[in-house]
Amino acid sequence: MESRCPEIQKEEIDDILKDFEGKQFEIIPALQAIQAKYGYVPPVFVKPLAEALRLFPSQVQGVMTFYAQFSMTPRGRNIVRVCRGTACHVRGGRSVLRTANRVLGLGDGETSEDLNFTLETVACLGACALSPVMTINRTYFGLMNPKKAETVLKTI
Numbered sequence: 179m180e181s182r183c184p185e186i187q188k189e190e191i192d193d194i195l196k197d198f199e200g201k202q203f204e205i206i207p208a209l210q211a212i213q214a215k216y217g218y219v220p221p222v223f224v225k226p227l228a229e230a231l232r233l234f235p236s237q238v239q240g241v242m243t244f245y246a247q248f249s250m251t252p253r254g255r256n257i258v259r260v261c262r263g264t265a266c267h268v269r270g271g272r273s274v275l276r277t278a279n280r281v282l283g284l285g286d287g288e289t290s291e292d293l294n295f296t297l298e299t300v301a302c303l304g305a306c307a308l309s310p311v312m313t314i315n316r317t318y319f320g321l322m323n324p325k326k327a328e329t330v331l332k333t334i
């Protein structure tokens with residue numbers, strides 16, 4: 179994938195990290211602050227964040243990869259999630275996913291070049307009674323089929 183990491187000036191990094199200097203236990207809030215500003219955690223932050231928190235860069239990387247909420251690559255303004263859980267699978271979830279792949283032109287985990295969409299699959303969206311389920315940002319769409327999925331995705 180092409181790198182779309184923006185040029186981030188040292189002053190910008192220092193400005194975010196100044197509130198976390200020496201606060202090892204605030205690694206999660208620090209990562210959340212970075213992600214809130216950029217929509218993801220640019221890799222250029224790993225080393226200075228580790229230095230600010232008095233940690234090793236590998237420790238910062240470890241936390242980032244452990245928590246699914248953090249991304250090191252740019253994500254779309256609209257996050258489309260299609261459930262691949264058992265309940266959704268047996269009721270046609272795969273065809274909903276194929277529709278999302280086709281309409282958005284994205285595979286699982288991919289983000290569009292214009293940063294409008296990220297497509298993800300998840301193990302369960304917690305709404306199995308409405309399977310197959312898809313979400314767009316925080317809105318749930320249940321009892322999906324390919325036609326309904328296409329209609330919803332084209333209205334975003």
Ligand code: FES
Binds near residue numbers: 264303310
């Ligand atoms: S398996 Fe799809 S919502 Fe639970």
